[in-house]
Amino acid sequence: MTNIKKMLGAGLAVATLFGFAACGSSTNSDKKATESGPVQLTVWSASEDQKAGGWVDTVEKEFQKANPNVKFKNTVVEPPKAAESVKKDAKAAADVYLFPNDQLGDLVKAGAIGQLSDDAVKQVKEQNEDTLVNSVTAQDGNMYGVPYTGNTWFMYYNKSKFAADDVKSLDKMLEKGKVAFDLSNAWYLPGFYLDGNMTLFGEKGTDAKAGMKLGDKAAEVTKYIAKLFANKNFVLDGNSAGLNGLKSGKVDAYFSGSWDAADVKKTLGDNYAAAALPTFKTESGEHQMKSFAGSKAVAYNPNSKHPEMAAKFAAFLGSKKSQQIAYEKQGVIPSDKSLADSVKSDPAAVAQMETIAKTSVLQPAIPEMGSFWEPMGNFGKAIANHEVTEANADAKTADFAKGLAGAVK
Missing domain, CATH: 3.40.190.10 (Periplasmic binding protein-like II)
Structure with a gap:
């Protein structure tokens, strides 16, 4: 698994570029250099997310303000189908995709999901209840995926x-x-x-x-x-x-x-x-x-041609700002605890957040x-x-x- 060691945290400037975990210094230097040139990221998500003015479309445009060298190619692959699609050919799959956490074990086993950096782990822990933090923690004890909403009844x-x-x-x-x-x-x-x-x-x-x-x-x-x-x-x-x-x-x-x-x-x-x-x-x-309870989360593909930028965008798509946009645009209930006050007039949002915090099991x-x-x-x-x-x-x-x-x- 690729482990990006300098990834965007919730409160860091979007323009910051990241380094790699040690896995061959010359390879890392080459990859870093290419990130300043043109980068195309393929993103898989639901059709509603990608339409003009939708959640993902809006967040992509926000990301491009600080990363003008990045272009996005959006393809409709619904989150429940992510693991099935990625496992067919991980190298040909999206750079960034959305998935329900119950697919985590299969994705890790297939080598199709990137391990989070220390900064991203910190972001996830600051944003989420323990249940959702654990929802993206695999059997190996490492964390994969950035939750953006909870999933429960x-x-x-x-x-x-x-x-x-x-x-x-x-x-x-x-x-x-x-x-x-x-x-x-x-x-x-x-x-x-x-x-x-x-x-x-x-x-x-x-x-x-x-x-x-x-x-x-x-x-x-x-x-x-x-x-x-x-x-x-x-x-x-x-x-x-x-x-x-x-x-x-x-x-x-x-x-x-x-x-x-x-x-x-x-x-x-x-x-x-x-x-x-x-x-x-x-x-x-x-x-x-x-x-x-579980989560829906954003993942990056370690087989990407641009894993550093893919990891950076995945963290941004799961950030507080992005979750706020998702709620305002499409009513996606945020997982970020700090957004609880902003949804307190929404009975379903309050019930979901309270259930995950108090009456659920991972x-x-x-x-x-x-x-x-x-x-x-x-x-x-x-x-x-x-x-x-x-x-x-x-x-x-x-x-x-x-x-x-x-x-x-």
């Missing part, structure tokens, strides 16, 4: 049905209104188990040998979930049932992410509200619902995490289909825990 609700104190407790909410949750979705269902001593690949989520452990409170959590179906105010979400129910008035709250914010705001109008996750109570006491990004989704999804479907009940929860949960533990070979 939280709760939307109709504030004419629930007071601010009500939404702190799922049980209280279920006494007062209709609440939808997608139990058969493997990304959402762990929200009930993650506060019951469930661990995935060790404390930091990077130790494959530690495996996946459901936790000693899992059976009572399963009983709680199974009992939800006996509550007339519980609605099983799935296939947009929660959002559609909100639109029809049959649902008063549901769980989703920032991608639904515009629809929910349009639907609820003055009653639009969002919040971090509530607690729920089992036989052993109160538990905090916790969502998986989603592991190592390749072995791929073994988690199918068994978790199948268990959720079994609960939703009433194959797992309050009566058989102990046995079914024990079987599930055993299967999950053995899923990683």
Whole structure:
């Protein structure tokens, strides 16, 4: 991995040029010299980012003010497709691209993502909550990628049905209104188990040998979930049932992410509200619902013809100024903690930032995490289909825990 040792930090002048980590002095000198000549950087991002006046287009023009020798070539590759596209031919891939952090392990393994410099590491740590810092930290302990937004789920609700104190407790909410949750979705269902001593690949989520452990409170959590179906105010979400129910008035709250914010705001109008996750109570006491969290980040390609300038632009695209532009232009919720006040009138932005800070767990990004989704999804479907009940929860949960533990070979 190329490690640029003098890269632009959040508060440094954009015009500063960077040096390389020691890997052959003559090669470094040659690369430094070429950066003063014409440089073309290919950038992969979503189509909306690249349109005239869009986020990436605007930031590129800002970058060129201090780096007039840089030209940009924008190509539409949506962030979720980044790893798949980069791995096909890392040397022919973009110089800079956007990616969701759950692809980090595969990108590092493919040698297709550049390690951050000391200055960039400092920038990332200053800007982000620990969860997001860890989201771009690989198994080798090094950091790759500059987060520009978080990725998690939280709760939307109709504030004419629930007071601010009500939404702190799922049980209280279920006494007062209709609440939808997608139990058969493997990304959402762990929200009930993650506060019951469930661990995935060790404390930091990077130790494959530690495996996946459901936790000693899992059976009572399963009983709680199974009992939800006996509550007339519980609605099983799935296939947009929660959002559609909100639109029809049959649902008063549901769980989703920032991608639904515009629809929910349009639907609820003055009653639009969002919040971090509530607690729920089992036989052993109160538990905090916790969502998986991660980030979307900017990466540079170490195989670039201009890795120094690519790293410099990647840091700039993930900077505070750039995140502010992304929010103003396209409503992309920033990950930068210092921008919290600037989005405090946006319920979804506040809910996402609070969820990441207080009611989330980092989603592991190592390749072995791929073994988690199918068994978790199948268990959720079994609960939703009433194959797992309050009566058989102990046995079914024990079987599930055993299967999950053995899923990683």
